[in-house]
Amino acid sequence: MTPMSAVDGLQENRRCDGVEGIRWKMGGNGPIRRIRTAAAAIAIGAAVCAGAQGDTVLPELYVFCPLTLRPQAVQQRLRDACTGIDVVVFGRREDFLAGVQSSAPAGVLVNPHLGGELAGYHTVLRGTRQRSTEEPYVLIRITSEQQRAHAQQNTVGMVDFVGRERMQALADSVLGDGLSVKRVVKVEDLLPLLRFGIAEMAFVPIRHCRHLKATSKLDFQVKTVPGVRMGIVSLAVREGAAADDLIVAIRDAGESVLDVFELDGWQ
Amino acid sequence: MDERETMARNRAIVVLLLMLTAVAAPAQLPGSTRGAVLIVRGAGSSFDEAELGIREELGGALDVYRLTVDRTVSYGWLIQAMGEALPRMVVLMDNTALGLFARYQEHLGERSWSVPALALMCIDVERSIADMPNTMGIAYEVPLVTSVVALRSLVHAPVRRVGVVHREMMTPLVERNRRYCDGEDIEIVARSVGDRSLSHRWAVLRNVRSLLRSADVDALWVLNDNVLLRPDIVSDIWVPLVHRYRKPVIVGAERLVDPSVGLGAIAVVPDHRALGAQGGQMVLTARDNEWQPPRRIVQPPLSVVKIVNARNLRRCAEVREEGLGAVDIVLE
Numbered sequence: 355m356t357p358m359s360a361v362d363g364l365q366e367n368r369r370c371d372g373v374e375g376i377r378w379k380m381g382g383n384g385p386i387r388r389i390r391t392a393a394a395a396i397a398i399g400a401a402v403c404a405g406a407q408g409d410t411v412l413p414e415l416y417v418f419c420p421l422t423l424r425p426q427a428v429q430q431r432l433r434d435a436c437t438g439i440d441v442v443v444f445g446r447r448e449d450f451l452a453g454v455q456s457s458a459p460a461g462v463l464v465n466p467h468l469g470g471e472l473a474g475y476h477t478v479l480r481g482t483r484q485r486s487t488e489e490p491y492v493l494i495r496i497t498s499e500q501q502r503a504h505a506q507q508n509t510v511g512m513v514d515f516v517g518r519e520r521m522q523a524l525a526d527s528v529l530g531d532g533l534s535v536k537r538v539v540k541v542e543d544l545l546p547l548l549r550f551g552i553a554e555m556a557f558v559p560i561r562h563c564r565h566l567k568a569t570s571k572l573d574f575q576v577k578t579v580p581g582v583r584m585g586i587v588s589l590a591v592r593e594g595a596a597a598d599d600l601i602v603a604i605r606d607a608g609e610s611v612l613d614v615f616e617l618d619g620w621q
Numbered sequence: 622m623d624e625r626e627t628m629a630r631n632r633a634i635v636v637l638l639l640m641l642t643a644v645a646a647p648a649q650l651p652g653s654t655r656g657a658v659l660i661v662r663g664a665g666s667s668f669d670e671a672e673l674g675i676r677e678e679l680g681g682a683l684d685v686y687r688l689t690v691d692r693t694v695s696y697g698w699l700i701q702a703m704g705e706a707l708p709r710m711v712v713l714m715d716n717t718a719l720g721l722f723a724r725y726q727e728h729l730g731e732r733s734w735s736v737p738a739l740a741l742m743c744i745d746v747e748r749s750i751a752d753m754p755n756t757m758g759i760a761y762e763v764p765l766v767t768s769v770v771a772l773r774s775l776v777h778a779p780v781r782r783v784g785v786v787h788r789e790m791m792t793p794l795v796e797r798n799r800r801y802c803d804g805e806d807i808e809i810v811a812r813s814v815g816d817r818s819l820s821h822r823w824a825v826l827r828n829v830r831s832l833l834r835s836a837d838v839d840a841l842w843v844l845n846d847n848v849l850l851r852p853d854i855v856s857d858i859w860v861p862l863v864h865r866y867r868k869p870v871i872v873g874a875e876r877l878v879d880p881s882v883g884l885g886a887i888a889v890v891p892d893h894r895a896l897g898a899q900g901g902q903m904v905l906t907a908r909d910n911e912w913q914p915p916r917r918i919v920q921p922p923l924s925v926v927k928i929v930n931a932r933n934l935r936r937c938a939e940v941r942e943e944g945l946g947a948v949d950i951v952l953e
Contacts, residue, residue: 546764571805
């Protein structure tokens, strides 16, 4: 790329709101250009989803729930276990939301906090552990004074499932004001967050705490946060969609699905 | 859907989201009240992913402009771009962008210091930004401790002593990793090679063989160093030795774990989109601090992609099959 084109890139960015690589040869400023961009984006989305689901039209279940397994491994296990539905598992909230927006799947299997904000979906099943639809959360931090001394104070790490502002609001409501939230995509990312002192502590469900302790040889302090319990995972279905197929597929899969989410049943 | 299809789908999603992010962001004039960030970056899919991560993280809180550069771009173009975008902060993706901004700072002196910078995807960022005022960074090299913890979850045998052969110029990197390993019961056994060694082939042969034969190491860590990883040295020395002594090899580049090369058992590389998101959080923190960088100047990358060459790994260790579920890409 020549110097001239590099600066053109900046100018072009300004004309098309910061996206280089979209060359506006067909002209037009403003709405037409945006509609074309949106149409291209939707087309890509449709192609992506068509590629994912194959030729047979089955009720689609989209899944976004931070676990210690990779999304593709979870997807394979769920597809093997659930007959009569098509399962797509997402590793990032943004991808999940974009997928839901473009494809409107029949159902979603998500953290209840996220499920509650999806317009047009209502919860029909809640996962249970020890007969409860909620699980306890704890604060975990490294014991070593030496390592803690270098950590950014008053920061708490959390796996992101509802976005920056809502995660901060969630932390404020359950842990009190004054803590800055450092969000990560994967459960395993909490470990480097603590190890390198980017967060002073992490706020996690107790099962993830067990995973961190099993993965690392660092010494951790674990502190229960009294009264704080949050939903585990819930199935929400789209208004007007045939929910029965999804519910039957998940219930019939039995232990295979329950194991993936470390559940003991559905309510 | 196999892993290649999954990767193709993920790339398509990145393009889709990058476009949607741009459509959703209202056009803003430079110097708008909410402030602007200028991304100076190279071309390619890794940069696209990192930029997407930043944009998603900022979520419209700041305007984002981009200047794409390569080695032919003079810093005069950066001056022009800075004048047009009036950024409150600059994100520098790769060493070319970093070099341009260093020249910009030299050229303008203290006048340029009011705009903090964040360096991503740069080689040896800690050293590169050491003399640059008001500049912070995220390292591109994944810390060894992250890789060893990943390897441990995949094999039954203990992984405690890890051997590495490095050029002298990389001693600070090795020592930094030694500190990172505190508390994880990992010992780095290092062999240093002179930067101007007359024969790097001979030096690699002697030191790698010594590590594998008599240093009682549980695994080998291969640094991303083009000199010690010249193609002829890889094929003639590294690969035959690691195959002979059957120790898991940790590498930091995807190509080295490819079955066609046959060197690495596991590659642990940065997740570029997460790297961008991590950078976005640092930008927002700087904004909350009135555009002063935080106390910590260089952060390691938090999120990684794990790629396993299963055949290589099984050849040298008993694999925990359940651990493969936490691996992003398994190559057979």
